[in-house]
Amino acid sequence: QAQLVESGGGVVQPGRSLRLSCAASGFTFSNHGMHWVRQAPGKGLEWVAVIWYDGSDKYYSDSVKGRCTVSRDNSKNTLYLQMNSLRAEDTAVYYCARDRGGVRYMDVWGKGTTVTVSS
Amino acid sequence: QSALTQPASVSGSPGQSITISCTGTSSDVGGYNYVSWYQQHPGKAPKVMIFDVSNRPSGVSNRFSGSKSGNTASLTISGLQAEDEADYYCTSYTSSSTLVFGGGTKLTVL
Numbered sequence: 001q002a003q004l005v006e007s008g009g010g011v012v013q014p015g016r017s018l019r020l021s022c023a024a025s026g027f028t029f030s031n032h033g034m035h036w037v038r039q040a041p042g043k044g045l046e047w048v049a050v051i052w053y054d055g056s057d058k059y060y061s062d063s064v065k066g067r068c069t070v071s072r073d074n075s076k077n078t079l080y081l082q083m084n085s086l087r088a089e090d091t092a093v094y095y096c097a098r099d100r101g102g103v104r105y106m107d108v109w110g111k112g113t114t115v116t117v118s119s
Numbered sequence: 120q121s122a123l124t125q126p127a128s129v130s131g132s133p134g135q136s137i138t139i140s141c142t143g144t145s146s147d148v149g150g151y152n153y154v155s156w157y158q159q160h161p162g163k164a165p166k167v168m169i170f171d172v173s174n175r176p177s178g179v180s181n182r183f184s185g186s187k188s189g190n191t192a193s194l195t196i197s198g199l200q201a202e203d204e205a206d207y208y209c210t211s212y213t214s215s216s217t218l219v220f221g222g223g224t225k226l227t228v229l
Contacts, residue, residue, distance in 0.1 A: 035218070037220075044122075044206075044208060044221070044222050044223035045157070045159070045208050045210075045220045045223065047210065047217065047218040047220055050218070057216075059216050059217045060217075061120055061217065062120050097165075101171070103153075103217070103218060104153045105153070105155035105167055105170040107170075107176065109164040109166070110164065111164055
């Protein structure tokens with residue numbers, strides 16, 4: 001059964017960095033693109049980034065472009081999101097999700113990890 | 120990358136049908152048949168209910184259906200049940216090779 005487990009969230013000061021991880025199991029990780037999606041407290045879902053199955057291509061939302069980098073290690077079945085220059089508005093639950101059909105939709109989601117940016 | 124437009128809330132009684140709209144532009148909803156819909160219960164991860172405008176993943180009730188006309192996609196839930204009460208989000212592929220979500224719609228089953 002496909003499963004995704006996020007980790008790495010926590011409380012961080014504005015301007016600092018944080019790296020999130022997403023461990024995949026139950027499916028062939030290297031066959032799928034992967035997404036990061038976030039949800040600020042009491043707000044809606046916001047798409048953050050996608051990385052191709054082999055890491056060859058990456059796309060970002062305007063809100064994180066230049067500050068965040070998505071990467072993956074297919075040998076470790078793990079997805080990452082490196083977040084730099086964090087702002088209060090980055091406070092959210094961060095979900096990783098499996099891509100289907102080439103950035104068409106997301107069919108498996110993790111339970112999320114919470115990032116709080118506060119001094 | 121402006122968010123797609125959804126009504127903030129909709130409601131219906133058990134057994135009734137409701138429709139949630141999702142309006143974008145020719146650069147997203149109108150340009151591709153890659154609209155999907157997600158259901159999210161409080162404190163839970165989203166679950167895909169419809170993909171590629173009108174396709175249901177295995178295991179999703181046939182009470183859920185999707186359609187699109189021009190720049191507006193729609194999710195219809197027929198035979199409303201109490202368990203359908205949740206937040207619903209649309210998303211679309213865009214001309215920038217990204218995804219964009221709608222603002223979300225809170226469904227209340229009266």
